[in-house]
Amino acid sequence: MPISPLPQAPYRQDNRNFPTPLVGDVLFSEIRDCTRGNDPFPAYGTPHPNSEKWPYHKLVFIKPVPIERDGIFEFFYAAERDNQDLYNFQYLEGGFVLNRAYVILRSELATFNEPADGTVDVRFPEYKYATRNVKRIDEKELDSLYVNVEHIYSKQGVEIAKSSDSKTGYSVRRTTQIGVSPLRAAIARAN
Numbered sequence: 407m408p409i410s411p412l413p414q415a416p417y418r419q420d421n422r423n424f425p426t427p428l429v430g431d432v433l434f435s436e437i438r439d440c441t442r443g444n445d446p447f448p449a450y451g452t453p454h455p456n457s458e459k460w461p462y463h464k465l466v467f468i469k470p471v472p473i474e475r476d477g478i479f480e481f482f483y484a485a486e487r488d489n490q491d492l493y494n495f496q497y498l499e500g501g502f503v504l505n506r507a508y509v510i511l512r513s514e515l516a517t518f519n520e521p522a523d524g525t526v527d528v529r530f531p532e533y534k535y536a537t538r539n540v541k542r543i544d545e546k547e548l549d550s551l552y553v554n555v556e557h558i559y560s561k562q563g564v565e566i567a568k569s570s571d572s573k574t575g576y577s578v579r580r581t582t583q584i585g586v587s588p589l590r591a592a593i594a595r596a597n
Contacts, residue, residue, distance in 0.1 A: 421480075425545075427493050430462070433484045433547060441477030450550045454483050462486065467547040482547045486511065491528050504533040504559040509543065512553045521557065533559035 422434040440447070447468055454460035460483060467482040487509050495506050504527060510518050521535040539556040543549045 426487060426490075428487070428489065431485055431487050433466075433482065434463075435480045435482045435547075437471055437478060437480050439477060440479050441475075447479075460485075464551070466551050467549075484548060484552075495529070502561045502564045504530055504561075506557040506559070508555045508557070509548065509552050510555055511551055515540065515553055515555070518555060527559050530559070533561055536560045 422432050424432055448465055450465055450467070452465045454463040454465070462485040463483040464485075465481060466484045469480050469482075470476075471478040471480050490508050491506070494508060495504055497503070498505050506527075508518070520538050523535060525535040527533040527535070535557060537558045539558065541554050541556070543552055543554045
């Protein structure tokens, strides 16, 4: 590859970000001198050139480095996130709603598994699947290849309806089962 790394310089720092609790999900960048060679930049999604050290990382973003000379760029690499169900949840609407946010490749959106309505969450069985929301990722380094898919679960006995009234875009309605109370059932059996 004609893009060569720069020799170690004071402005060149090891830039690593750990966006999840799993250490293998590291997002890192490398600064490179791209003035040598005539080949264009590698495409987003290209594996890292050092596949022994970074076997699961792909190029996700390139930006120019603001220094005295042109041709110096910062290359960002990220790995696909595995086991997201371990950490990707948050409670909303006072705990009545569970939101799971998945970071997946845009190319895999059509085949990404959407649970059937009413499916119980893998970790929190008191929540059932209600709906899905797909949106862009707020991190510019990941936005070129990845998309954010939210699976919205509601606590059993709570309905979720699409609305623009709340901060989350969903309104929560608590429902109550109407039926025979245990006390009335016992009285009826006694008579």
